[in-house]
Amino acid sequence: MAFNTGNPVEPNGSTDPRDLKDNATILDKLVNGSDLSWLGRLGKVLKTWAGMEKDFSDLLLRSGFESVFIPYAAGAIIDRATQLVQRNGELYRVINQADLPLTLTGNWAADELKLFAVGDAGLRANLNSPTGTSYITRGTQTLEQSLLNIDSTVTQVSDRTESGVFGDSNMRTRIRSSISANPSIYILGDSISHGAFAGDSYRNSWPNILKRCLNLDFGSISYGFTPLMTMGAGPTLTQDIHEILLSPPGAWQAREASTGSYIPQGLSWVSTASGNILSSTIPTFQNRVFVWYIGNPGGGTFDIKINGVVAASVNTSAASVTPINVQVVALTADKAGFSKIECVTTSAAKVELCGFSYVGPENTLTVNNFSNSGRRLRWVDESVINSMMNGTALFIMALGYNDSGDNQTNPAYFSEFKQRIDWLISYANLYEVPVVVPDFVWIGDPTDVTRLELKRLAKETKGVYIPFPDMFKKAYGAASDLYRRDTLKLFTDGAHPNIAGHKYIAETVAKRLGLSCTSKKQALDFYDWWYPLNIADTGITALGQTSDTVSAVKNNGSQYLLRLNLTGLGIGVANAKKIQFAWPARAGINQAFSTVHSLAPKTDGTPQGTVVITAGGDITANPNTNNGSTSNFVFVSAPTSDKGAR
Structure with a gap:
């Protein structure tokens, strides 16, 4: 036609x-x-x-x-x-x-x-x-x-036509119709989707940029599941929102790859002794935490503590291995605005923990990034695919790169890979789940067996196939690792996109899904999370204890918004109190100039002092002798120097 x-x-x-x-x-x-x-x-x-x-x-x-x-x-x-x-x-x-x-x-x-x-x-x-x-x-x-160029372009047009690029609003409608029953989205990926070489993964990895875009369209503020471990070191360090600690050293044993094929997240940590601790510390930017664990026959018990206080006790014993289990706990902030989540084993029986999702209000969309460095589709069991497809509004299948080499040289391995593509197709169609397939097999030409299987997955589920290798190729033939790295400047090495590459991937996926926000800059400028302040240890403490009430800041286009909800001010004494020394780096605030704002006055209108905010985010409260309360709430809107986040 x-x-x-x-x-x-x-x-x-x-x-x-x-x-x-x-x-x-x-x-x-x-x-x-x-x-x-x-x-x-x-x-x-x-x-x-x-x-x-x-x-x-x-x-x-x-x-x-x-x-x-x-x-x-x-x-x-x-x-x-x-x-x-x-x-x-x-x-x-x-x-x-x-x-x-x-x-x-x-x-x-x-x-x-x-x-x-x-x-x-x-x-x-x-x-x-x-x-x-x-x-x-x-x-x-x-x-x-000219004909070669036309053939290539027509193939891409055909791919896009078959996979929904001209019907992307259709895909968004399919997601929306599924959210009421299954308010979760799963990303299944490897180190590329884990955020390798993205630096601050919270702001730069393609899944976390996409989360902000999805949240806008589907009315959510949740952050979702976050891969447990950091990657790299020094200038190549990649870290997400949390800091994970395992103690004592050597007490927890990892299950991943071929030994973790039953784990949806691709990685779990196993304890067989009492008193072992797996902890996560985060700024309190969400209301709740989901603690994910594996149910096992004869499984042990553990306590969940929030800032040192037991919030829940969990028994992991199950009649059979059950891969998806969560314990939901409310988050409360400490005096500095942080939440420390500790999972403490209370028995010597097997306790198997998979990680944490950071979640906002109930029954709102949550994007769970089940990506892990080195992960392969070959090492994903049918039970995992079934359980994920049975509980998701959208499935993003971002595996394939680590499988591609063995798929080309090992027929038995490829047969297992193909079997998993068949399972994905079968269960996606059974549960009517929309599927998106970002193809990250950078070195494969269009006839590569792995790429053909990924394309088949999208086609047979009426999903979206995104041929990223074709977008990065030269006019004639596939692009080399050096071309993607040194000429396009979108990659750090042959496998991993750099910060600019993650931006390109996130924006492309958002466009193919027909989302309203399709720009990293727009996502960070307008649809970022409130980020808690770095409260200084000067006697000032956070009055609010939830993500809605802690002192926090966020970008809002060419302005930033700041809410101060504090206690520890002196009564009747003109005594300056330092609130913080600098803006949190992850908040991305670039303030234009220093500003002065009033503390909330008394009910009769009497001024109680000021708040001074320098361009770098140094904030000082200056109550005057009329101040009649140790607590105060201030809301600020002020311009940023670069007219928005980067």
Whole structure:
């Protein structure tokens, strides 16, 4: 079916992929069809090859040449000027009529001097050869090169058409219809989606940028599951919102890869002694924490403590291994605005913990990033796929890179990989789950077996396939690791995108899903979380203990918003109190200039002092002698220097 966009050609030609697909169809009719003419994209009547051949035949007739040709041979006689001689498919006429009648000798070297070619057999032979398109130029390129570009573009257009790029609002509608029953989204990925080389993964990894975009459209503020471990060290350190500690050293044993195929998150930590601790410390930017664990026959017990206080006790014993279990606990902030979550084993039986989700209000969308460095689809059990598909509004399948090498060389391994693609298709269709497949097999061409399977997953679930390797390739052929790193400057090494690469991936996925926010800058400027302040240890403490009430800051376009909910101010004493020394780096605040704001006045309007905020985020409360309360609430809106986050 033609798109017929009507897009103009001038001044530089249409770049709409739909026009390229229409042009490819029209070109096929012009070259190979039997019609004498065909309509171009803008309705202009164009001559086909068949039409030009007929015009040539008619030209011969109009020129007076006879349509019955004389075969070239010794002794053949040409009597009239209108007769043509045919040799090896080419047509010739007698040059000088004075030579008529002309008897041919059969010696072509002698006869050729008296004949003149009037046909196009040589040209047709060249055009009909395997390299025929190289004889025609189109701008600065040969037709051969142009057709290769068109073929590549048409393939991409076809991929996008099949996978929903022109129906992306459809995908968003499918997600929305699933959220009421399953307010979760799962990302299944490896180190790329874990956030390797993203630096501050909280702000820079593609899943965390996408979370902000999804939250806008689906009315959520949750952060969701966060991969447990940091990656790299020094300048290559990648860390998410939490700081994870395992104690005592060596007490917890990891289960991952082939030993952790039953674990949805791809990694668990196992304790077989009492008193072992797995802890996470976060700024209190969410209301609740989900503690994920594996149920095991004969499983042990553990307590969940929030800032040292037991909030829940959990028994992990189950009749069989159950991969998805959560204990929900409310988060409360300490005096500095942080929450320390500790899982403390209380028995010597097996306790298997998978990590933490940081979640806002109940029954709102939560994006759970089940990615782990080195993860492979081959090491994901059917039970895991079933349990995830049965509880999600959208499934993002970002595995494949680590499988691709073995898929090419090991038929048995590829068979197992393909089986898991079959399971994903089966359960996605059973539970009517929308599927998105970002293809990160950077080094594979379009015929790579792993890439073909990823594309099949999207196609057979009516999902979205995103061919990232094709987006990073050169005009002719696949891109090398060096090209992606040094020329495009989107990668740190052959496998991992850098901060700019993560931005590109997040924005592309958001666009394919038809989301309202499709820009990292927009996501950080307008749809970031309130980030708790770094409260200084000067006697000032956070009055609020929940994510809605702690002292916190966030960007709001060209301004920042600040709420101060504090206690520890002196009564009746003019005594300056330091609140914080600098903006939290993860808040991304770039204040334009220093500002002064009033503390909340007394009920009769009497001023109680001021708050001074320097450009770098140094905040000082200055209560005056009229101050009548140790607590105060101040809300500030002030401009940022760069008109928004970066």
